[in-house]
Amino acid sequence: MARYGMMIDTRKCVGCFACRVACQMKNTLGPKEGFVHFEFLESGTYPDVSSEAIPMQCMHCADAPCEKVCPTGATYINEAGVVLVDANKCIGCKYCMVACPYSVRMIEEISGVVEKCRFCWDDEMGGPNNPSCVATCIADARVFGDLDDPNSDVAVAIAANDAQPIAGDLTEAKIFYVR
Amino acid sequence: MVWGPMIAVYLFVAGAAAGSYLTASLVSFKYPGGVFTRKAGRIIAPILLAIGLLMLMLDAEAGLRNPLRFLGLFANPRSVMTIGTYIISVFMVVALIVAVLELMGKNVPRALDIVGDIGAICLAGYTGFLLGDSLGVPLWHNSVLPPLFIVSALTSGMAIVSLIGAAFDYVEFEKMGVLRPIHIVLAVLEILLIVALLVIASGRGAAGAESVAMLTTGSLAPAFWIGVVGIGLVLPLAIDLFNMRSTKSEASGEALAQTGVVVGGFLLRFVVVSAGVMMVLL
Structure with a gap:
């Protein structure tokens, strides 16, 4: 079975929010709901300054704090390493939101269930269905695929750029950043 | 923060339920005459916890x-x-049985009471x-948080039980001399734990420092300094120390101190x- 992951190159990201909007469309989220959010980082002192747009979403951690704290087992990690929420088990206690150090989970207003990025996992397909954030990115800042296949685009890109998870090995995250 | 005032109410009443139960246990063991205080603690414990579960x-x-x-x-x-659900399930059942036995005027078996005591300590700590x-x-x-919450649970529960017990039978309540030194020790411990919490959090990066700033100088400073420190710790400690020097305490002062602890x-x-x-x- 594959082990899915993503690489995000913030040097290419322009902060246009196309990924957020594409994700909202695909997952029928409201305008204020989103599985992708942005952090903006400014650094340096005038005149040597730089700014960085950092798209954030579920990191699909192998050592996922949300999965550990979820009392009902609604949050689980599937056989492909994708962290998912079984909406029929979630009571909306928000413990996972408190535990996630990346603040990438949200409450669905209508159901009260906690949701987040699922790498566009499709149960019927038994795999990710063309993640819309990757497909829509205007700058090709995102690469997605099987981390265990050394010839996959994502594995090659991570190796070539020495991409790292945003918080090092804190939670064994599977989104790797080039910065 | 995602968790709001309702969770704060839960954490408080769950702790107070544990503290009430433990206070009643202590009273039943040490002061067989303290009927109202014991009854108050045993009856109010499951009620407080039920309010928390509703929250x-x-x-x-x-x-x-x-x-x-x-x-x-x-x-x-x-x-x-x-784990908390397991603890609540056991404690709630024991607390309900004990409350019913108390209401029926029957003796509570010591073994059952001890199971309740262990459950109460676990309940206060797990929060x-x-x-x-x-x-x-x-x-x-x-x-620091687990011991701080345990200590605060004990003082809160003890204060609620004391308020009710003293209201029904002040003469009997005054005989329970051990409650006051226990409160003094716990209150001093609580102050030390709060200091430790602030010191540790402030050394843990920007988020920790922001938390400490919110508490000490920011939007939560009035609730922290006036409420937690002033009304909840310093005022009751001062009244306790004053009352310890005289042989008779004033009921109004006692009520003020206990209310302060609860708030x-x-x-x-x-x-x-x-x-x-x-x-x-x-």
């Missing part, structure tokens, strides 16, 4: 709409919330570990929950 269910909206999902709370023993399992929140993710106990949970700031990992 939890109201806060968990998806479960509120599909109540059967709450059965899933037993499912993941690696979750502190599931600290519950917040502690959030590695992104420095104010919560430390080893401070709630505000402690409120400010700790409200001042939880998530680290931004960039």
Whole structure:
């Protein structure tokens, strides 16, 4: 079975929010709901300054704090390493939101269930269905695929750029950043 | 923070339920004459916890709409919330049986009471570990919170029980001399633990420092300094120390001190929950 992951190159990201909007469309989220959010980082002192747009979403951690704290087992990690929420088990206690150090989970207003990025996992397909954030990115800042296949685009890109998870090995995250 | 005032109310009443139960146990063991105080503690413990559980269910909206999902709370023993569910289940059953026995005027078997005592200590402590399992929140993710919540649970519960017991039978209440030194020790301990919490959190990066700033100089400073520290700790300590020097205490002063402890106990949970700031990992 594959082990899915993503690489995000913030040097290419322009902060246009196309990924957020594409994700909202695909997952029928409201305008204020989103599985992708942005952090903006400014650094340096005038005149040597730089700014960085950092798209954030579920990191699909192998050592996922949300999965550990979820009392009902609604949050689980599937056989492909994708962290998912079984909406029929979630009571909306928000413990996972408190535990996630990346603040990438949200409450669905209508159901009260906690949701987040699922790498566009499709149960019927038994795999990710063309993640819309990757497909829509205007700058090709995102690469997605099987981390265990050394010839996959994502594995090659991570190796070539020495991409790292945003918080090092804190939670064994599977989104790797080039910065 | 995602968790709001309802969770703070839960943390407070769950702790107070544990403290009430333990106080009643102590009184039944040491002061057989303290009937009203013992009854108060044993009857109010399950009521307080029931109020807390109601808060939890109201806060968990998806479960509120599909109540059967709450059965899933037993499912993941690696979750502190599931462990808490086990603890609550045992303690609630024991506390209810004890309350019913008390209402029927029957003796509570010592063994059952001890099971309740152990459950009460676990109940008071787990609320600290519950917040502690959030590695992104420095104010919560430390080893000071569980003992702080246990100590505050004991003082809050003791104060609620004392208020009711003293209201019904002040003469008998005054004979329970051990409660006052216990409160003094716990209150001093609580002050030390709060200082430790602030020192540890302030050394844990920007989010921890922001939490401490919110508490000490920011939006929560009035609730923290006036409520938690002033009304909840310093005032009751001062009244305690004053009362210890004289042989007779004034009922009004006693009532003021105990009310202060209860108010401070709630505000402690409120400010700790409200001042939880998530680290931004960039």
